[in-house]
Amino acid sequence: MSTAMSGTGDTMNGDATVDVTLLLEGTYPYIRGGVSSWIHQMIRGLPELRFAVIFIGGQKRDYGAMQYRFPPNVVRFEERFLMEAWRTADAGTERGNPHAFVASDALHAGFKTNNATQAAAAFSTAADLLGKPGGLTRRSFLYSRESWQQICDYYGRYCRDPSFVDYFWTVRTMHAPLFDLVDIARHMPETRLVHAVSTGYAGHLGALAHELRGFPLLLTEHGIYTKERRIDLAQAGWIHDADNTYAGTLQRDIGYTRELWIRFFEGLGRVTYRAASVVTALYEGNSLQQQRDGAPPERCRVVPNGIDIERFHAVRVPRERTVPPVLGLIGRVVSIKDIKNFIRAMPAVCSALPKAEGWIVGPDDEDPSYAAECRALVSNLQLEGRVKFLGFQKTEEILPQLGLVVLSSISEAQPLVLLEGFAAGIPAVSTAVGCCSELIFGATDEDRALGAAGATVPIANPQALARAMTGLLVDPEAWRHAHDAAVARVERFYSEDLMFQRYRDLYREVGGMPGLPQTAAKER
Numbered sequence: 001m002s003t004a005m006s007g008t009g010d011t012m013n014g015d016a017t018v019d020v021t022l023l024l025e026g027t028y029p030y031i032r033g034g035v036s037s038w039i040h041q042m043i044r045g046l047p048e049l050r051f052a053v054i055f056i057g058g059q060k061r062d063y064g065a066m067q068y069r070f071p072p073n074v075v076r077f078e079e080r081f082l083m084e085a086w087r088t089a090d091a092g093t094e095r096g097n098p099h100a101f102v103a104s105d106a107l108h109a110g111f112k113t114n115n116a117t118q119a120a121a122a123f124s125t126a127a128d129l130l131g132k133p134g135g136l137t138r139r140s141f142l143y144s145r146e147s148w149q150q151i152c153d154y155y156g157r158y159c160r161d162p163s164f165v166d167y168f169w170t171v172r173t174m175h176a177p178l179f180d181l182v183d184i185a186r187h188m189p190e191t192r193l194v195h196a197v198s199t200g201y202a203g204h205l206g207a208l209a210h211e212l213r214g215f216p217l218l219l220t221e222h223g224i225y226t227k228e229r230r231i232d233l234a235q236a237g238w239i240h241d242a243d244n245t246y247a248g249t250l251q252r253d254i255g256y257t258r259e260l261w262i263r264f265f266e267g268l269g270r271v272t273y274r275a276a277s278v279v280t281a282l283y284e285g286n287s288l289q290q291q292r293d294g295a296p297p298e299r300c301r302v303v304p305n306g307i308d309i310e311r312f313h314a315v316r317v318p319r320e321r322t323v324p325p326v327l328g329l330i331g332r333v334v335s336i337k338d339i340k341n342f343i344r345a346m347p348a349v350c351s352a353l354p355k356a357e358g359w360i361v362g363p364d365d366e367d368p369s370y371a372a373e374c375r376a377l378v379s380n381l382q383l384e385g386r387v388k389f390l391g392f393q394k395t396e397e398i399l400p401q402l403g404l405v406v407l408s409s410i411s412e413a414q415p416l417v418l419l420e421g422f423a424a425g426i427p428a429v430s431t432a433v434g435c436c437s438e439l440i441f442g443a444t445d446e447d448r449a450l451g452a453a454g455a456t457v458p459i460a461n462p463q464a465l466a467r468a469m470t471g472l473l474v475d476p477e478a479w480r481h482a483h484d485a486a487v488a489r490v491e492r493f494y495s496e497d498l499m500f501q502r503y504r505d506l507y508r509e510v511g512g513m514p515g516l517p518q519t520a521a522k523e524r
Contacts, residue, residue, distance in 0.1 A: 017050060017190070018050055018051070018052045018075060018076060018189055018190065018191040018192070019049040019050045019051065019191070019192050019193075019507070019511070019513065020049055020050075020051050020052070020191065020192065020193055020194075020195050020507060020511070021051070021052040021053075021054060021076075021188065021189070021191040021193070021194045021195065021209075021215075022039065022043075022051060022052065022053050022054065022194075022195050022197065023054050023056075023194055023195065023196040023197065023202040023203070023205050023206050023209075024039065024053065024054065024055050024056070024197055024198075024202060025055075025056050025057070025197075025198050025200050025201050025202035026056075026057050026058070027039065027055075027197070028040060028053070028055070028068060029053070029055065029066045029067060029068040029070065030055070030057070030063040030064070030065075030066055030067060031063075031067065031366070032067045032068075032332075032362075032363055032392060033331070033332055033362075034222065034413075034415055034416045034417070035197065035222050036067070036068065037416055038222070038305060038416065039197065040068050040071075041307075041308075041496065042500075042503065043070075043071050043073060043074060044071050045496060045499075045500045046073075046500060046503070046504065046507075047071070047072075047073050048073075049073060049507070049513075050073055050075045051073055051074050051075065052074070052075065052076035052077070052078070052189060052191060053070070053074055053076070053077045053078070054077075054078045054079075054080075054184065054188070054205070055077070055078070055079040055080075056079070056080050056081075056082055056180075056181075056184075056201055056202060056205065057079070057080075057081050057082070058081060058082060058083045059081050059083050059084055060081045060084065064365070076189060078184070080180055080184060082176075082177035082180050082181075082201060083173075083177065094137075094139045094140045094142075094143040094144045095140070095144060095145075096136075096140040096144030096145065096146030096147055097129075097134055097135060097136065097140065097146075098146055099129075100126075100129045100135050100136035100140070101136070101146045101147070101150055103122065103125045103126045103129055103136070104126055104136060104150070105150065106118070106122040106125070106126075107119065107122035107123055107125075107126045108154075109122070110122045110123075111263070111267040111270070119270065119271070119274075120274055123207070123211065123271055124211060127182065127207075127208055127211045127212060128211075128212070130178065130179065130182045130208075131179050131182040131183055131186070137179070138176065138179040141172075141175065141176065141179070142172065142176070151167075151168060151171055154171075155167050155168075159256060160256040161255065161256040161257060166240060166257055167257070167260075170257055170260060170261070171260075174260075174261060174264050177201060178204070181201060181204055181205045181208055182208055182212070184205060185205060185208035185209040185212050185213060186212060186213075188209055188213065188215075191215055192215075192216075192507075192511040192512065192513060193215060193216040193217070193218055193507065193510050193511030194206045194209045194210070194215045194216070194217050194218070195217075195218045195219075195220065196217065196218070196219050196220070196272065196276075197220050197221075197222070198221060198222075198225045199219070199221065199225040199226065199265070199268055199269035199272045199273070200225050200229070200265055200268060200269070201268070203219060203225070203268060203269065203271075203272030204268045204271060204272060206219065206272060206275065206276070207271045207272050207274075207275035207276075210275045210276075211275065216277050216510045216511055216512075217272075217275050217276045217277060217510075218276060218277060218278050218280070218506060218507075218510045218511075219272055219273070219276040219278070219279045219280065220280045220303070221279075221280070221281055221282075221286065221290065221413075222282055222305075222413040222414065223286070223411060223412070223413040223434070224286055224289050224290065224293070224413075225265065225269060226262070226265050226266050226269050226293060227289070227411065228336070228411060229261075229262065229265045230262050231336060231410070231411060232336075233258050233261050233262055234258060235335065236258070239255070239257050239258050239261070240257070266293070269293055269294065270293065270294035273290065273293065273294045273295035273296070274294065274296070276295075276299065277299065277509075277510045278299055278300075278301055278506060278509070278510055279295045279296075279299050279300050279301070280300075280301045280302070280303045280506070281300070281301075281302055281303075281413075282302070282303070282304055282305060282413045282414035282434075282435060283302060283304065283413070283414055283434070283435035283438055283443070284302055284443075285434075285435065286413060286434070286435075287300045287301070287302050301506075303499070303502050303503070303506070304414060304493070304494060304499065305414050305416055305419065305494065305499060306419075306494050306495050306496035306497070306498050306499030306500070307416060307419045307420055307423055307490065307494060307495070307496055308496050309423045309490060309491055309495055309496075311396065311423075312396065312399070312420060312423035312424045313423075314396075315396050315399050315400045315424045316423070316424050316425040316487070322476070323403040323472075323473055323476060323479050324401060324402060324403040325353045325355050325356040325357065325403055325473055326356070326357050326358075326359060326401055326402050326403050326404075327342075327346075327349065327356065327357070327358045327359065327402070327403065327404050327406050327429075327469055327473075328358075328359045328361055328398060328399075328401075328402040328404070328405055328406060329342050329358070329359070329360050329361065329362075329405075329406045329407065329408065330361045330362060330395065330398065330405065330417045330421075331361075331362045331407070331409070331415075331417065332362045332363055332364075332366055333360065333362055333363065333364035333366070333367070333370065333371045333374060333389070334366050334367045334370060335367065335370050336409060336410060336411050337362075337407075337408065337409045338408045338409055338410050338431075338459070338460065339360060339370075339374045339408065340373070340374060340377055341408040341431075341459075341460055341461075341462050341465060342358060342360070342406060342408040342462075342465070343358070343374060343377050343378055343381065343383065343387055344377070344381070344462035345408070345462040345463070345465040345466040345469065346358045346381070346383055346386060346387050346466070347381055347383065347466075348462075348463065348466035348467075348470070349466050349469055349470050349473075350383070350386050352470045352474065353470065353473060353474070356386070356473070357386055357387070357388065358383075358386065358387040358388070358406075359387075359388050359390055359398070359402070360374075360387065360388065360389050360390065361390045361391075361392075361393050361398055362391070362392060363391060363392045364389060364391065371389075374389075375389065395417070395420055396424075399420065399421060399424040399426055400424065402421075402426050403426075403472075403473055403479075404426065404427055404428065404429055404454070404469060404472060404473065405417060405418060405421035405426050405427070405428045405429075405454075406428070406429050406430070406465075406469065407428070407429075407430040407431060407433075407436065408430075408431055408465060409430075409431055409433055409459075410431070410433065410459050410460065411433055411434070412430075412431075412433045412434035412435075412436060413434045413435065414434060414435045414439070415430075415434070415436065415439075418430065418436065418439050418440075419439070419490050419494050421486070422439075422453060422486035422487060422489060422490035422494075423487070423490045423491075425483050425486065425487055426483070426486065427453055427454040427472060427479060427482035427483055427485075427486055428440060428453060428454035428455075428486070429454050429455050429456070429457065429465065429468045429469050429472065430454070430455075430456055430457075431456065431457055431458065431459045431465075432456040432457065432458060432459070433459060436456060437456050439453070439489070440452060440453050440454045440455065440456055441453075441456075442489065443493075447489060447492075447493060450485045450488045450489050450492075451481055451482075451484070451485035452481070452482060452485055453482050453483075453485040453486035453489055454468075454472065454482050454486070455468040455471070455472065456468075
């Protein structure tokens, strides 16, 4: 199947109308994982709709081959790499439009004061000028005297770090991609609605498409993008703080450059929330966080994920009295999953259960340095042969071999791997992040009456993680109760048919698609 060349875009079926245009940042179709799996599941589960996929990433070299084959109802695919185009622009002086920079200043002022009305009006004006000849073009942003003067003025007024060079390049790097986004929005094919699956650059593209083209915007967040970026940016080695004191930490008092990046993404998030007709989250806690971050409460909905339960019936094999002493952490080998926490818990588990093994099942090429650190930790703890890195595997083939599904993450939303494990009859032990406690213990009185489907522990506590994992593995009766609760919970509340119908209803509401089928759906 043909795909777009970097930065060009490509139409698979040029005459096809588009019902839903998905706006995706750094996920599908290049990266495997929960969000990408969900996107593929949604496209396949709504075959009556014609989808366009717009993928945006940093640099082409950061992505390998596509990990998913597009279903037939994906009629258009376009990809843009935002950190490439502006670096190849020919340098040279450029006359800037003072009016455009006044509009830009008004937008920044609206963000700084958190004035929703002021920011909305300023965004409308700035979006119309962005990228237009005589407005605020990429070249005038990069090379004009007016742009230089604005950067110098902001540095003098706001910057707390001594390096003007760092500030200058930070401002250029974070803002230059916006010119690509406005170009994508202006040339996007006609569509009934745009569906952004995060805030950030993808969500901002949705806000631009709404402002410039009038397309209705639906926003779905699996995790809270700004929270996840705060974690990433707090640990990013490529940001050089003035004294480098806070690099690699999660402390609140971070350096100015890190803070600038965080506030930038927070500003993009507020713009997206205000532009969206509906803002969805996977559970109530995240919905409340969206509202604290600027999402209008009346537009917020909770739409849980769902899975194909039938797919896992075949692997829900009857268990013998002895539970397999195999603990499976299914996920990407990246720092946010805190794989090291799981590894550090394994010596205590192996001491209590001499035949226990820990399987790390997921791709390890997204952050090679972190993956190397994890392997070194296994060696240092003398866990070779007991902790195994299996790479990407088919979930249906792995689950029947596990006694427990384990998550040791420092941040999650509503992890599909727990639901898939439940459907296969595998209890879980997870850190108490996202809605993992709701999944394991229940979200409502009716749900909680089903019992606990495992256990939760605090983050970054390998001793507690080891105790919880060992406790379930050595107690067949407790394991069986957790198994029964897991199966009952996923079948009653987390089927994909229920999720598909909820999104059909949303697409009908936001995009005006009266022809979509409608069935009765049980709401929580």
